[in-house]
Amino acid sequence: MWIYEKKLQYPVRVSKCDPQMAKFLMEQYGGADGELAAALRYLNQRYTIPDKVIGLLTDIGTEEFAHLEMIATMVYKLTKDATVEQLEAAGLGAHYAAHDKALFYENAAGVPWTAAYIQAKGDPIADLYEDIAAEEKARATYQWLIDMTDDVDLQDSLRFLREREIVHSLRFREAVEILKEEQDRKKFF
Amino acid sequence: MTNTPQPIDNRFYEMLERLQAVDFVLVELNLYLDTHPNDMQAINQYNEQAEQRWAIAHEFEALYGPLTNFGHSYSGYPWQWNQVPWPWQV
Numbered sequence: 693m694w695i696y697e698k699k700l701q702y703p704v705r706v707s708k709c710d711p712q713m714a715k716f717l718m719e720q721y722g723g724a725d726g727e728l729a730a731a732l733r734y735l736n737q738r739y740t741i742p743d744k745v746i747g748l749l750t751d752i753g754t755e756e757f758a759h760l761e762m763i764a765t766m767v768y769k770l771t772k773d774a775t776v777e778q779l780e781a782a783g784l785g786a787h788y789a790a791h792d793k794a795l796f797y798e799n800a801a802g803v804p805w806t807a808a809y810i811q812a813k814g815d816p817i818a819d820l821y822e823d824i825a826a827e828e829k830a831r832a833t834y835q836w837l838i839d840m841t842d843d844v845d846l847q848d849s850l851r852f853l854r855e856r857e858i859v860h861s862l863r864f865r866e867a868v869e870i871l872k873e874e875q876d877r878k879k880f881f
Numbered sequence: 882m883t884n885t886p887q888p889i890d891n892r893f894y895e896m897l898e899r900l901q902a903v904d905f906v907l908v909e910l911n912l913y914l915d916t917h918p919n920d921m922q923a924i925n926q927y928n929e930q931a932e933q934r935w936a937i938a939h940e941f942e943a944l945y946g947p948l949t950n951f952g953h954s955y956s957g958y959p960w961q962w963n964q965v966p967w968p969w970q971v
């Protein structure tokens with residue numbers, strides 16, 4: 693069961709209409725290392741992961757949906773006042789033809805999201821290493837996105853998201869250690 | 882129970898940020914405790930913050946309407962849940 697909360701995890705403000713930046717941000721909306729992929733990856737892996745890590749996957753997976761909503765808010769705010777000409781000039785003409793200004797789960801290049809982006813091996817160490825890699829890739833993407841905009845308000849929200857990826861990566865690495873310890877203990881006795 | 886929520890004013894943003902701040906501490910402590918379940922001090926901090934969170938959320942909801950659906954917040958008349966603003970509209 694999930695309960696919706698009518699607020700963002702962290703404020704999202706933008707200081708200008710910028711459909712070009714909105715297009716780049718879609719990488720974190722429907723891209724391979726984006727927030728949708730993250731949420732679905734963790735919430736799917738948790739059913740077969742050892743008990744000690746189920747809470748962590750549940751909680752990080754849930755937080756990723758809050759991040760997805762923040763990215764959606766950015767894209768929405770950056771495009772809501774754009775004219776069709778501005779969208780076309782920003783490379784969003786094809787998007788407009790298919791979706792008007794609706795959001796869609798696609799990456800910055802317009803490729804739709806696919807479950808092939810994420811993995812579930814049933815092997816806890818393999819799954820957690822994939823999760824750590826995903827967090828590091830998302831962190832890198834946030835850095836490139838911060839570098840691509842001069843909008844200080846937008847940068848502030850993106851920095852928050854970049855920091856969250858660092859914390860998630862750290863917690864997943866601790867989870868690996870917890871499982872390794874447990875494995876060693878089982879071997880010993 | 883207030884019937885119409887207050888209009889979005891400076892206080893809305895101030896209170897929202899207070900709530901976001903305490904919720905951030907709770908998310909951080911929660912994830913930390915998921916991998917450090919024996920840290921008594923962190924558990925105490927978590928419980929204290931949860932209590933504070935409850936008070937701030939209720940103060941906010943009394944002015945601006947319910948924060949959560951499915952019976953986790955109360956509603957005034959008329960039904961307040963589906964009233965604007967939604968998070969991406971502020």
Ligand SMILES: [Fe+2]
Binds near residue numbers: 730
């Ligand atoms: Fe993450």
